[in-house]
Amino acid sequence: MAKTKKANRLLDESSPYLLQHAYNPVDWYPWGEDALNRAKQEDKPILVSIGYAACHWCHVMEHQSFESEKIAEVMNQHFVCIKVDREERPDVDAVYMDALQAMGLQGGWPLNVFLNPDAKPFYGGTYFPPQQWLTLLRNIATAFTQNRQELDTSAEQFAEHLNRSELEVYGLKQHELQVQEEELKQMYYTFSSRFDKKHGGLSPAPKFPMPSNYLWLLRYIHHSQNEQALKHLHLTLQQMAYGGINDQVGGGFARYSVDEEWLVPHFEKMLYDNGQLVSLYAEAYQATRETLYHDVVYETIAFVERELKSPEGGFYSSLDADSEGEEGKFYTFTKNELHQLFGSEEPLFSKYYHATAAGNFEHGRNILYRRISDEAFAEENELELEVLQDMVQNWKERIMEVRSTRVRPALDDKILCSWNALMLKGLADAYYTFGNKHFLKLAIQNAEFILKNLCKDGRLYHSYKNGKASIDAFLEDYALLTSALIRLYEVTFEEKWLQKAKELTVYTLNNFFDEAEGLFYFTDKSSQKLIARKKEIIDNVIPSSNSVMAINLHLLGQYFDEQQYEELSDSMLAKVNELIIKEPSHLSNWAILYYYKLAHPTEIAIVGPEAPEMRAELSSFYLPNVILAGTQDISDLPLLEHRVAIQGKTTVYVCQDKTCKFPVHTAAEALEQVRGKQESEKFPAL
Template identity: 75%
Template sequence: MAEKNREPNRLIHESSPYLLQHAYNPVDWHAWGDEALQKAKQQDKPILVSIGYAACHWCHVMEREAFENTKIAQAMNRHFVCIKVDREERPDVDAIYMDTLAAMGIQGGWPLNVFLTPEAKPFYGGTYFPPKQWEALLTSIAEAYQKNRADLDASAEQFVAHLNLSELEKYGLKQPNYHVLEDDFKLIGHNISRNFDKRYGGMGQAPKFPMPSNYLFLLRYLHHTQDQTIQNHINLTLREMAYGGIYDQIGGGFARYSVDEQWLVPHFEKMLYDNGQLVSLYAEAYQATHEALYHDVVFETIAFVERELMSPEGGFYSSLDADSEGEEGKFYTYTKDELHTVLGDEEPLFSKYYHATATGNFEHGRNILHRRIPDEKFAEENELEQDVLEEMVRDWKQKLMQVRAQRTRPALDDKILTSWNALMLKGLADAYYTFGNKHFLELALKNAAFILDNLKKGDRLYHNYKQGKATITGFLEDYALLIRALLRLYEVTFDEKWLLEAKQLADYTLDNFLDEAERLFFFTDKNAGKLVARKKEIFDNVVPSSNSVMATNLHLLGLYFDEGRYALLSDEMLARVKELLLKEPSHLSNWASLYFQKLTPTAEVVIVGPKAPEMRAELTSFYLPNVVLAGATEATQSRLPLLHDRPAINGKTTVYVCYNKTCQLPVHTAAEALKQLRDAELPPKFPTL
């Protein structure tokens, strides 16, 4: 039934693109909030919560099959108070009910459909249901609620008790382990390496997610150990991802995951949070390896984000859908005939380069473009000069982008989220840190100004922004990820306002998120609306956990501001999870990166003098994974303890390399500073200038 022939439901007043997608369903949807929860209590009806997100393929399928079906919608409306939740807007709600599914022994995913008592306590749930199965389930749950209410209530109480277990209790983390040891660090590396796919890279089998925090840790592990096996795996993984269909070979940017082990067939949705982190990863990998492919991935991915996900005001939108014209991947794939029409006589060489065939490697005879060998090898095999090949590739991309411009675009989720913007902000700052491209810094500064102007009110952050409004109280991930991005922005600008903003936000989290007893942070602000449980996030997933990021932030802020309370809390947080980290490092890899920073003292590199920005740029062309940078053209202008009593000697730009409040002799060249850093580590890790 066309939307114009339907009356909209309450979701028509929401700003979330995902909720608006459901605004013309015949289901009497509510958004999560007091109105719906009160209605359930007043009418004594169970609650049906359906959680998804705008770019979710199976969410769209279930909507078409069930939520647009008038008969099924009538059953939902008759028996339940129905609530739609955008998991990206309400990760707190999503986390609680996803945890419930795990307690039920059900594999989680989206759409996530959970049945609750009128008090919002869960008693049953699942993910995608075919329409007949969904209809039968609705009837079964409604009958059970009428006839076996006491049993459902008892089951719900058990689930709520499980949800309110502390993370430390749940995983048996009773005693903190404060020891930071070389042998344990190597055990972390060994245990994470057990999951390596040595043929195609990545971890485990299909489906494969990029998991940037795993490889950021492995880069640090490689730096410390010089382990050739680790180096080979990093290069294999980053190369295969960049060559695969998970990477958009024509327009740049990464899809969310690959459905196969070879990184060939992606789930075509493109998420801001993936691309921000992958910019950081490939920029850092370039620092460590100077691999040209990694340079290209960073520049192309940033170009994609700026072109397709950046708002006029400087914020970044959330995602692009996987589907267009009702087909997944249609926007990104090509038939052989389409390629020949566009490329003419060059099509056979193009198809050889990108492995396009007449039968296709995807649905409907379409081709997912992908590579298998480096340009230099392809050029040699095809008797071409490499620079000629590279010029042809640029021309092919331009022509195919023109074809794309005429296609129906995938739907855009145009809400702006603080946490995801912070990941992209850090990606841009990391790219500038590595490559010195001024446009990257301009984008970063514009985005930082947008976030602080529109998503911060007083001392508090908000999570979401659309159409001039920010409405949802910020979560720990918003604070943690923005603090981390602002710390990096300070390092590439030496503008102390970013550092002071980071400190203020950290102090707010200490006052409003910290569990003093467990010395870990809750995910939700104590001033936010109450849910059936107040959770903590400790596992690093496709995005690092908010607690691991906060522990890292506190480590860095302790160095910048000489604040012992920050450093102590960071130590306590790591100590709480250490035993789990040793056993399951692939699920705590950002914690593992923090472990690396505490294994040997973090170097404090202070640059003072008229050429401080230039000296910083020279130093950051090298891979320095355990360094904090501070600087000023005149130290007397600084409020930072790190810069106190550290003048520019004789007016010349001066570098101070310090560890544990003890400094080396001041020097005046990057080469001398790098030698001091190199000599402090055994074996040497830095090249000689």
């Protein structure tokens, strides 16, 4: 008779990742005082194991080691074991990931770090095979008993390193902000040195989408008219859209590609990637009118709505890479399966999606991907374009029917404030570009959900699950939600969104700001204290929370005529200016702010009964450095004060550098004023 599994303390948690470990024989604790106090009382080392629900190697290590009675016995005897969902506790993850890198080790997940009873790290690593893990556990248990002083000394040194200022770590000093055309060009040349000119993106593999890199590149192209930059942008967006990293049938992007061709994805799909990629492709369409970009936006939003939207209007976090214990099984097909499904059409299907008898993935399976446009494929195969497109649509529907019978990848159904904010902004950007009212409806539903369920008494919470908000919000929650609400105001002209953005900024300044260094901490001053209070300045797969705040302050300073916001934004940018020039691909969101400061934003204020329609007309054009405000009546917003609809007709006021043009009544006239009739302000043609 099979032995009944006994639950551990993780059974009471809401995180799907922690719940996956709830029946491990390991005596897991969630991160918190209970575990930390026990370590001190029993004078035991702590093992912190950090991962997330969609992480393939996290699952592998669980099955191989954490489900093993033999290994669990050693872990339980010698350690206080803590399991952390990095998506719930990015603060804990950031501290111990930094520690691992300080040890000279490569970071990644699963992240396994050994701490002394004071929670200070002395050793760590990522994935370990079971026998190696067991040996390591025993060695560390012995060292903790026999060489305690050495381990404690090492832990103190790592703790000191973790408490160094980020500005000190990167050798940055305060300067007066002086934005220069030559520096912007230098950023581009440094960035372009890493271009993969064959497949797009940046070399080498693995390749992450990194949307903020290409949002910056869009602005640089608009500013410089650099045609080589435009070619690389299009190559990158096209190859990502055609590659296996983009689900060719169901829409939505995987987290990254393991190869340089964007072909083989790590199959997990994350909300934060898809929200940002909607923004990127929507903006790229607005600039270029490339049909492929339109299709990507619509297909990605359809995926998110179908598979990640909660009934309440929030968006879930991710889909797992694995199903039935196999990575990518849900999405891939053997040639035989395709033949059974499509019969005589299978050869054409396989040519279109590059499926082969041997398979282009593991176990003879095929990842579906494209290489050329429908127009080129139709011509190459002597088909009418409309006939091909009808066939492709039919193929997709039949593949989706087959998928509906398969075991689905696990869903991480926690709802994170920061990631929802990225999706909210993506939807607002898509509505701004395409005018699709369904996108706006989804955006407003999501904004209302966040403010109802993740905002209490003026404070935000990071996570929501089963009707309950938990975990004090981090700077990324405040920063990204503020950014999304500013954008929602711009596409609706409903001032409640802008006012809420300012309220959140005031809270952030009062509770996260470090007066001494002039940057924001990642954690609220009232949150649980860790061994280090970190600041985030490097832009990663999600832009750094400090760079997002600096842009927010820049925009809100304009909307509310708050000079101190503008000055703080300048000061923050000045601190990292040297680093942006050296490493633009790692500070691309900061580089966007640099462009804003250099190019000087244009204020467009629309007043009158047809303000929304006028905004919609202007949104047909790519205007990346515009502060947009409007009202159908009158408004106390400083940007709209004393501005009226002249003779009752909708009126547009265009101003730059505190100097205003003559009021006009058409979008075309306003556009001329914004562009100053300079051809160089137009986006170059593809």
